[in-house]
Amino acid sequence: MEMLLASERRVARRAVIVECHAVRERGFRLLGTRAIDLSTDGMLVLTEVPALTGEPVIVSFRIPDTDTWIDATATIARTIHGRRTGDPCRAVGLCFDPLDGASSRRLRAALERFPPTFPYRAPRVDYAATAAMILLS
Numbered sequence: 001m002e003m004l005l006a007s008e009r010r011v012a013r014r015a016v017i018v019e020c021h022a023v024r025e026r027g028f029r030l031l032g033t034r035a036i037d038l039s040t041d042g043m044l045v046l047t048e049v050p051a052l053t054g055e056p057v058i059v060s061f062r063i064p065d066t067d068t069w070i071d072a073t074a075t076i077a078r079t080i081h082g083r084r085t086g087d088p089c090r091a092v093g094l095c096f097d098p099l100d101g102a103s104s105r106r107l108r109a110a111l112e113r114f115p116p117t118f119p120y121r122a123p124r125v126d127y128a129a130t131a132a133m134i135l136l137s
Contacts, residue, residue: 013037013044014114020045020061022074022094031092035061037117040108042077042095051076051092059094063110070107073097 018038022031022045032045043061057074078093099107 013039013117014111015117016064016111016114018043018061018064020059022047022057022059022092024049024051025056025058031057036091038064038107038111040096040099040104040111042074042093044080044091044093046089046091048090051079053077053079057092057094059096063107064114066106066110068106070099070103072099072103 014037016036016038018035019033020035020043021033022035023029024031029049031049031051032047035043035045037044038061043059045059053076055076057076058071059074060069060071062069074094074096076092077095080089080091080093
């Protein structure tokens, strides 16, 4: 019997290097200037600055292969310390507050040309779904 894997992402992340400016709202300190993956819901920004999950961030980034910039607010959803095997280095995962419709459509169209990212971590097992599947078998 196979274990079912959890899919926690609503949209696919794309492997694209993006110029950006991510600034912590508190103290207006620069977190990073380069993202290594991007989706319409968020991005992974390389940083050398310690940051806490839940901190609000202001981010500006360029839509890949265009001269159009998007300004957004976001929250740090994940911090990567660069200690695990497979971690790119220290980084923060940002979750965007909802983008306006036009920006979201432009970004989605631009990202379709880029491949999905390779997951850094193994997918989690969805134990509840696996138990339900066994019960219904």
